[in-house]
Amino acid sequence: MKKRRLVSLVTAAAMVSGLAACGGGGGSNETAAAGGAAPSGTTAAESVEAAEGQTVLKWSIWDKDLTAYYQPLVEEFEKQNPDLKIEMVDLGSSDYQTVLGTQLTGSGSDFDIVTIKDVPGYATLVNKGVLEPLDEYIAADNVDLGAYKGLTDQIAVDGKLYELPFRSDFWVLYYNKDVFDAAGVPYPTNDMTFEDYDALARQLTVDTPGQEVYGAHYHTWRSAVQLFGILDGKNTILDGNYDFLKPYYEMALAEQEDGVCQDYATLKTSNLHYSGAFSQGNVAMMNMGTWFISTLIEKIKSGEYTDCANWGIAKYPHAEGVEPGSTLATITALSIPANAPHKDAAWKFVKFVCGEEGAKILAGTGNIPALMSDDIAGMISAMEGFPADESNTKALQTANLYLEMPVSSKSSEIEIVLNEAHDNIMTGNSTIDEGIADMNEKVGAILAQ
Amino acid sequence: MGKTKTIDPAVVQKKLSVLEPQLERLQQQAEEETDLKKKLKLGRQADRMRDKIRQAKTGERFSRQAKRDLVAYSFIAPNFIGFAVFTLGPVIFAFVLAFLKWDGNNAMEFAGLNNFALMVGNKRFLAALRNTVIYCVATVPFTLAVALALAVLLNQKIKGRNFFRTVSFFPYVASLVAVAAVWNMLFSPAKSGPVNMILYNLGMAAKSLPKWSADKNWVMFTVVFFSVWKNMGYYMVIYLAGLQGINGELYEACGLDGANTWQRFWYITLPQLRPTTFFVTIILTINCFKVYDIVYMLAGGNTGVLNESAIVLVYHIYEEAFRNWNLGYASAVAMVLFLMVLAITLVQFRGEKKYSA
Numbered sequence: 001m002k003k004r005r006l007v008s009l010v011t012a013a014a015m016v017s018g019l020a021a022c023g024g025g026g027g028s029n030e031t032a033a034a035g036g037a038a039p040s041g042t043t044a045a046e047s048v049e050a051a052e053g054q055t056v057l058k059w060s061i062w063d064k065d066l067t068a069y070y071q072p073l074v075e076e077f078e079k080q081n082p083d084l085k086i087e088m089v090d091l092g093s094s095d096y097q098t099v100l101g102t103q104l105t106g107s108g109s110d111f112d113i114v115t116i117k118d119v120p121g122y123a124t125l126v127n128k129g130v131l132e133p134l135d136e137y138i139a140a141d142n143v144d145l146g147a148y149k150g151l152t153d154q155i156a157v158d159g160k161l162y163e164l165p166f167r168s169d170f171w172v173l174y175y176n177k178d179v180f181d182a183a184g185v186p187y188p189t190n191d192m193t194f195e196d197y198d199a200l201a202r203q204l205t206v207d208t209p210g211q212e213v214y215g216a217h218y219h220t221w222r223s224a225v226q227l228f229g230i231l232d233g234k235n236t237i238l239d240g241n242y243d244f245l246k247p248y249y250e251m252a253l254a255e256q257e258d259g260v261c262q263d264y265a266t267l268k269t270s271n272l273h274y275s276g277a278f279s280q281g282n283v284a285m286m287n288m289g290t291w292f293i294s295t296l297i298e299k300i301k302s303g304e305y306t307d308c309a310n311w312g313i314a315k316y317p318h319a320e321g322v323e324p325g326s327t328l329a330t331i332t333a334l335s336i337p338a339n340a341p342h343k344d345a346a347w348k349f350v351k352f353v354c355g356e357e358g359a360k361i362l363a364g365t366g367n368i369p370a371l372m373s374d375d376i377a378g379m380i381s382a383m384e385g386f387p388a389d390e391s392n393t394k395a396l397q398t399a400n401l402y403l404e405m406p407v408s409s410k411s412s413e414i415e416i417v418l419n420e421a422h423d424n425i426m427t428g429n430s431t432i433d434e435g436i437a438d439m440n441e442k443v444g445a446i447l448a449q
Numbered sequence: 450m451g452k453t454k455t456i457d458p459a460v461v462q463k464k465l466s467v468l469e470p471q472l473e474r475l476q477q478q479a480e481e482e483t484d485l486k487k488k489l490k491l492g493r494q495a496d497r498m499r500d501k502i503r504q505a506k507t508g509e510r511f512s513r514q515a516k517r518d519l520v521a522y523s524f525i526a527p528n529f530i531g532f533a534v535f536t537l538g539p540v541i542f543a544f545v546l547a548f549l550k551w552d553g554n555n556a557m558e559f560a561g562l563n564n565f566a567l568m569v570g571n572k573r574f575l576a577a578l579r580n581t582v583i584y585c586v587a588t589v590p591f592t593l594a595v596a597l598a599l600a601v602l603l604n605q606k607i608k609g610r611n612f613f614r615t616v617s618f619f620p621y622v623a624s625l626v627a628v629a630a631v632w633n634m635l636f637s638p639a640k641s642g643p644v645n646m647i648l649y650n651l652g653m654a655a656k657s658l659p660k661w662s663a664d665k666n667w668v669m670f671t672v673v674f675f676s677v678w679k680n681m682g683y684y685m686v687i688y689l690a691g692l693q694g695i696n697g698e699l700y701e702a703c704g705l706d707g708a709n710t711w712q713r714f715w716y717i718t719l720p721q722l723r724p725t726t727f728f729v730t731i732i733l734t735i736n737c738f739k740v741y742d743i744v745y746m747l748a749g750g751n752t753g754v755l756n757e758s759a760i761v762l763v764y765h766i767y768e769e770a771f772r773n774w775n776l777g778y779a780s781a782v783a784m785v786l787f788l789m790v791l792a793i794t795l796v797q798f799r800g801e802k803k804y805s806a
Binding site for chain 1: 552553554555572573630633634636637638639642660661662663664665666750751752753754756757758768771772773774
């Protein structure tokens with residue numbers, strides 16, 4: 001009898017502990033990733049506060065170890081606000097927006113501040129109604145939105161702003177000076193039309209097997225080719241009619257045909273990263289976002305990249321009659337979830353990171369803050385490892401910024417269609433006309449819903 | 450549990466006066482009964498009655514049987530609670546969700562059959578359905594044939610048999626991500642890709658070389674080819690077990706009758722392996738319907754978005770649920786997948802009875 005009672009007691013205990021382990025599983029992963037004895041629930045957070053007199057704010061980020069500015073931002077903020085503590089939670093970079101969306105689904109999350117990686121992800125979260133409108137905070141603190149050069153207008157949804165950008169990268173043309181020197185061709189200028197650019201790329205191309213030099217390089221993202229088309233400001237990527245993309249696809253496909261750039265299909269299946277392509281030293285020019293600057297500086301300094309140590313940047317090529325410096329922009333922003341436990345403290349942090357002080361810290365690490373002034377542009381070009389000539393600093397001045405994907409409740413659905421058509425055109429699975437017709441038809445159907 | 454209460458003799462007497470005549474009646478019936486099955490049943494009923502009488506006499510709260518049951522349930526409980534919370538609950542919820550419109554945050558709306566109607570007009574769903582079926586129809590027979598051929602070869606006494614068995618099993622245990630990367634390198638779409646280089650040297654024009662997983666007409670072929678190679682080892686092992694279960698006397702007998710190798714295979718090996726083949730076909734078909742990782746790795750590219758030429762049902766469910774947050778619609782698609790797998794499983798149940806009998 002005794003034995004049996006013991007058995008049932010043990011099983012009961014096993015049951016309870018098994019349940020507890022399962023129930024706590026979801027939360028404990030994150031806190032483990034954040035490091036330290038961080039609290040996993042709001043109630044636990046309350047008790048930590050009481051003990052130390054501090055409020056702990058949970059901030060969702062990605063690539064904690066690869067991004068230079070998180071730590072300095074947090075340190076400076078905590079120094080200024082001794083009563084607040086920031087706990088960073090790394091959700092991983094590749095599917096960050098999906099994971100974040102899952103985290104904010106339901107009412108169980110206790111994030112105070114979330115980073116928003118891209119516009120479709122932002123639109124999805126706004127649709128789901130999980131973000132707090134920031135307009136009241138902005139009005140209360142008299143934040144000057146004019147300093148964001150119109151970016152905040154482009155991300156307003158129904159007149160309300162749900163995120164504030166702190167990083168605004170834009171696309172520039174990277175070039176490898178060694179390749180130009182070897183060919184005896186002058187470097188790209190800050191004022192090139194697409195014809196100039198195409199001609200220059202062709203001039204630099206060498207197609208001797210084994211010693212190929214590619215005049216241009218396009219990463220497999222659709223932005224790299226497709227969005228040349230929107231830089232004249234006449235069309236947007238949400239129009240539903242994409243006939244205007246034809247000349248740009250013709251240029252890219254002709255270059256691919258003639259070996260001026262590497263074959264899209266090969267790049268896709270080999271998953272070659274753009275940094276890998278550029279650092280091999282056989283690419284003359286590559287269009288890419290300014291986020292690549294800090295990577296380049298760092299990897300050249302550490303000796304990892306040796307074949308592209310003499311690099312430079314120039315303004316994006318532009319269509320005939322368009323002001324040079326018109327380029328694509330992509331923003332990284334901060335939001336406060338609708339059920340954040342400490343909204344006012346979170347706003348303090350958002351204001352700090354997106355404001356002047358945060359901008360300086362970002363610029364100090366070679367990243368482009370959303371709040372860009374001449375001072376800050378000067379800070380970036382003064383960085384050790386940034387190319388010295390005047391023209392490179394000038395390349396950081398932009399005239400018109402167009403978002404890679406404007407805000408729309410349908411942007412994530414449209415994104416899929418555009419990606420697929422881009423892929424089909426670039427791999428030769430469909431002709432340019434077929435691809436464009438496909439986009440017109442499918443995006444039209446989405447817009448008509 | 451099991452604590453004795455104070456026994457009131459009057460109550461016990463009252464209970465016994467009801468129970469004891471019942472027991473006697475049962476015993477009598479059992480003795481008279483001639484049908485063995487019915488007799489056993491009555492015996493069991495009598496046992497239960499005796500237990501009740503004993504319980505009444507001692508005043509225990511639970512009968513012996515109830516105690517035994519409780520202990521048994523407590524052993525099942527840890528596993529079952531986990532299953533109920535993490536599998537059964539969500540499965541039932543998914544059934545309900547299929548008839549709702551929900552994005553995970555805003556209020557749920559009843560959608561009736563609308564989610565199912567949406568599928569008909571959704572090009573990505575139709576493409577996913579088509580690709581999944583093509584994948585199954587192509588993968589299952591090829592994998593079976595290759596696995597059987599390998600098993601028959603490696604069942605013979607040849608030198609280095611264990612080495613070759615290990616080699617054929619290797620793709621199955623190797624990491625999918627790593628192997629898919631190597632595969633994409635071998636089947637590089639460029640002219641300089643190893644496989645394309647061979648085709649080129651065999652005289653194929655550079656223009657018409659297939660672009661493998663980047664080519665919309667070749668991508669499913671590449672995926673099927675890859676999964677046959679990846680899974681053949683596993684099914685080969687199952688076939689080897691089947692082959693070793695065949696009675697050697699059968700081969701001896703047909704040897705005496707003068708059958709050649711082909712006849713031995715056709716009239717003995719194949720029929721004897723029928724239960725194995727049946728089992729493998731079913732498992733393989735179900736697994737094929739659930740395919741996701743292979744396609745994602747081979748054709749996903751940098752963005753991880755599958756095109757209509759390569760999309761499969763499970764991926765469609767994922768993208769609708771967690772990219773577009775149409776949880777109701779995604780559940781409806783999951784129901785369709787569930788029904789297809791259910792149909793195959795029913796066939797399997799029926800077949801199992803046939804072969805086990």
